[in-house]
Amino acid sequence: QSALTQPASVSGSPGQSITISCTGTSSDVGGYNYVSWYQQHPGKAPKLMIYEVSNRPSGVSNRFSGSKSGNTASLTISGLQAEDEADYYCSSYTSSSLYVFGTGTKVTAL
Amino acid sequence: EEQMVESGGGVVRPGGSLRLSCAASGFTFDDYGMSWVRQAPGKGLEWVSGINWNGGSTGYADSVKGRFTISRDNAKNSLYLQMNSLRAEDTALYYCARGGPFTGYSSRWYRLTYNYYMDVWGKGTTVTVSS
Numbered sequence: 001q002s003a004l005t006q007p008a009s010v011s012g013s014p015g016q017s018i019t020i021s022c023t024g025t026s027s028d029v030g031g032y033n034y035v036s037w038y039q040q041h042p043g044k045a046p047k048l049m050i051y052e053v054s055n056r057p058s059g060v061s062n063r064f065s066g067s068k069s070g071n072t073a074s075l076t077i078s079g080l081q082a083e084d085e086a087d088y089y090c091s092s093y094t095s096s097s098l099y100v101f102g103t104g105t106k107v108t109a110l
Numbered sequence: 111e112e113q114m115v116e117s118g119g120g121v122v123r124p125g126g127s128l129r130l131s132c133a134a135s136g137f138t139f140d141d142y143g144m145s146w147v148r149q150a151p152g153k154g155l156e157w158v159s160g161i162n163w164n165g166g167s168t169g170y171a172d173s174v175k176g177r178f179t180i181s182r183d184n185a186k187n188s189l190y191l192q193m194n195s196l197r198a199e200d201t202a203l204y205y206c207a208r209g210g211p212f213t214g215y216s217s218r219w220y221r222l223t224y225n226y227y228m229d230v231w232g233k234g235t236t237v238t239v240s241s
Contacts, residue, residue, distance in 0.1 A: 045205060046205070098170075098171070099157040
């Protein structure tokens with residue numbers, strides 16, 4: 001159960017778009033369309049932002065979008081805003097009927 | 111409002127035990143599989159354990175298998191995590207979350223539901239393992 005691989009940090013200017021990658025294997029990310037993304041502000045509980053690769057829960061801004069190609073999933077934040085500064089985690093269902101998170105990415109609006 | 115409230119955290123010595131509880135409200139509890147997720151200080155999220163709607167299927171991360179036991183009481187809308195043989199590396203904030211890798215059962219539609227994501231989270235309870 002190795003954690004999915006994410007970049008430690010990603011930054012961008014306000015208004016720009018940024019993309020966070022999440023790399024796994026054919027036993028998790030590549031094998032299922034069950035990738036989800038979570039946003040976590042300091043001292044707060046995680047918040048679901050994307051589920052099943054590209055679906056947004058009600059109430060999540062359409063500036064957030066998800067996609068997947070092979071063993072790598074991606075989260076794109078369009079029109080980056082100061083309030084988007086947070087840690088982001090991907091996650092995936094696995095072939096062992098378990099669940100794995102990514103290593104986490106700190107997003108900074110410069 | 112859908113919410114979960116965790117309790118039972120505290121300070122325990124290595125080798126000791128602790129039982130965490132999670133009280134759910136605002137939704138039909140047995141419609142959902144449930145999970146425990148932890149976060150060590152300054153570290154990332156780690157899925158710990160999950161359970162299906164009636165407790166018939168459970169799963170554990172390798173790091174806790176054989177030491178932790180997840181259970182639920184649908185009559186009390188509650189989720190539990192019994193933690194034995196605790197180690198320093200179990201020190202973390204433990205979150206209860208709705209959903210995960212195990213199924214729910216829709217009592218309205220009489221069918222299994224698969225929510226392979228966690229859409230409602232508690233605020234967490236802190237476990238510290240230290241001598």
